[in-house]
Amino acid sequence: MTSQHGLSKSTFLRGVQCAKSLYLHTFQRDLATPLDADQHARVTMGQQVGELARGLFPEGVLVSTPRGFSKAEALQQTQSAMESGGTTLFEPAFLADGLFLRADVLVRSGSAWELYEVKSSTSVKDEYLLDVAFQVYVMRRAGLSINDAWLVHIDSTYVRSGPLDLEALFAMDSVTDSVESLQPTIPGLIEDLQSALAQGVVPEIPIGRQCNDPYPCDFISHCWEHVPSPSIFEVFRLPWSKKEELYKKGVISIEDIPDDFPLPAPSRFHVVAHKSGQSIVERAPLRRFVGGLAYPLAFLDFETAMSAIPAYDQSRPYQQIPFQFSLHTIAEIGAEPQHDGFLADPVGDPRQALMEHLMRRLPEEGDILVYHQPFEEGRLKELARDFPDQAGWLEAVVARLKDLIEPFKQRWVYEPGMNGSSSIKAVLPALVPELSYETLEVGDGGQAMLAWSRLVEGTEAAEAERLRQALWDYCTLDTLGMVKILEKLEVLASG
Numbered sequence: 475m476t477s478q479h480g481l482s483k484s485t486f487l488r489g490v491q492c493a494k495s496l497y498l499h500t501f502q503r504d505l506a507t508p509l510d511a512d513q514h515a516r517v518t519m520g521q522q523v524g525e526l527a528r529g530l531f532p533e534g535v536l537v538s539t540p541r542g543f544s545k546a547e548a549l550q551q552t553q554s555a556m557e558s559g560g561t562t563l564f565e566p567a568f569l570a571d572g573l574f575l576r577a578d579v580l581v582r583s584g585s586a587w588e589l590y591e592v593k594s595s596t597s598v599k600d601e602y603l604l605d606v607a608f609q610v611y612v613m614r615r616a617g618l619s620i621n622d623a624w625l626v627h628i629d630s631t632y633v634r635s636g637p638l639d640l641e642a643l644f645a646m647d648s649v650t651d652s653v654e655s656l657q658p659t660i661p662g663l664i665e666d667l668q669s670a671l672a673q674g675v676v677p678e679i680p681i682g683r684q685c686n687d688p689y690p691c692d693f694i695s696h697c698w699e700h701v702p703s704p705s706i707f708e709v710f711r712l713p714w715s716k717k718e719e720l721y722k723k724g725v726i727s728i729e730d731i732p733d734d735f736p737l738p739a740p741s742r743f744h745v746v747a748h749k750s751g752q753s754i755v756e757r758a759p760l761r762r763f764v765g766g767l768a769y770p771l772a773f774l775d776f777e778t779a780m781s782a783i784p785a786y787d788q789s790r791p792y793q794q795i796p797f798q799f800s801l802h803t804i805a806e807i808g809a810e811p812q813h814d815g816f817l818a819d820p821v822g823d824p825r826q827a828l829m830e831h832l833m834r835r836l837p838e839e840g841d842i843l844v845y846h847q848p849f850e851e852g853r854l855k856e857l858a859r860d861f862p863d864q865a866g867w868l869e870a871v872v873a874r875l876k877d878l879i880e881p882f883k884q885r886w887v888y889e890p891g892m893n894g895s896s897s898i899k900a901v902l903p904a905l906v907p908e909l910s911y912e913t914l915e916v917g918d919g920g921q922a923m924l925a926w927s928r929l930v931e932g933t934e935a936a937e938a939e940r941l942r943q944a945l946w947d948y949c950t951l952d953t954l955g956m957v958k959i960l961e962k963l964e965v966l967a968s969g
Contacts, residue, residue, distance in 0.1 A: 479671035480572035489667040494679040506692040512920045523594040529640045534562040570615035586619035594782045596630040601688045607656035623653045628791045634784040683714045710744040710894025744894030754888040760967040770840040773802040775952040777922045786823035788860040797824040800949040820929035845898045847877035906958040915944040
């Protein structure tokens with residue numbers, strides 16, 4: 475096996491997902507798309523979880539490199555820590571046959587060691603097993619005896635009450651048997667990747683599901699530059715097997731999909747509608763929907779934040795915590811819509827204040843329109859669970875919800891510009907082109923979470939005010955957009 479091209483744990487996993495991605499990362503890294511703010515936030519969350527998990531091992535010693543990342547320093551400090559009798563090491567480094575890694579936690583067990591890999595997810599995944607298997611392989615090649623391997627991850631059932639309980643927040647699963655079963659495959663995978671790097675040419679690997687599975691690749695914009703938009707890869711609910719079948723036949727544009735090609739019903743609808751370029755309006759069910767709305771009418775939207783590490787009492791890992799709502803109301807048919815809303819103080823748990831404001835501002839009767847009801851309904855039910863004193867009122871609010879997505883989900887109304895989707899991000903520009911998220915600083919839920927996170931972490935007054943205004947503008951557009959969509963539906967229903 476050649477060691478001409480070294481591999482780290484991250485480049486090994488990248489290469490197993492796609493050898494072309496590994497080659498580009500090694501030799502043409504300038505073609506990569508930089509991480510966006512949301513991806514940076516995920517990386518930061520993973521780092522925070524890893525650091526927090528060290529509290530499970532109170533005797534641990536961090537193998538640090540004060541002047542920044544240096545393989546030589548990390549290797550030397552690891553060796554020194556092990557020779558001085560260290561029993562628990564954080565971030566120890568190992569190098570063997572040109573293969574380098576830094577482990578999360580290594581614990582001495584008699585004359586051998588136990589490996590603990592920390593993940594911010596709530597379960598054990600196949601890609602994690604390969605991750606740990608590579609580490610065990612390299613450490614054994616470096617001369618260590620590894621007798622057990624563990625996956626430390628978030629326990630989704632944990633409910634915070636007071637200070638964080640690390641023993642309850644984290645779950646530990648033994649993955650020793652799975653990792654041992656993978657050991658025979660590791661040398662061959664390494665040899666294949668090193669061979670691919672040694673060829674001197676980019677591997678000819680067509681685009682496919684590996685571009686996003688298990689992780690989004692940062693070379694997608696390069697490898698997919700020949701793909702038009704819209705393409706077969708954007709057909710609504712088209713399985714990857716069908717996409718690959720079409721792509722292998724040279725079909726990329728939706729227009730080129732053969733009429734007799736077997737498609738699932740939702741995908742068939744999208745393709746036929748796209749090819750015809752015609753609008754669809756089913757007036758009878760649309761009239762029933764619009765005519766069945768009870769006034770005063772409210773339009774409600776929540777913005778939420780979530781973290782692997784629950785920040786508040788009576789909250790769970792990755793729970794969506796509402797910190798903002800926008801509310802438009804129409805008192806009666808023909809009346810002008812009125813707007814109200816709430817954006818919490820970033821200090822402390824925002825939920826109690828949000829509920830109090832919502833109770834004061836929401837009409838006591840009438841329907842409450844939301845877009846994609848499971849989201850708002852889910853948040854209201856969680857609030858009822860976590861704040862039982864308000865459960866009765868919150869459950870009554872849930873009973874009044876109606877979903878504005880229904881006319882689009884049922885295909886009573888369709889415009890080709892929706893590209894097969896019933897999402898508000900697709901419906902709004904197709905029906906109400908004068909309204910757009912594209913000009914907003916905060917333009918989607920992920921960006922809203924990041925803005926809120928920056929407010930919680932603390933920032934200068936001017937920056938905080940800018941972020942609050944950006945959040946207000948975004949959430950307001952969600953409910954204003956619903957108002958305008960309903961106006962459009964009323965016109966279409968009257969025909």
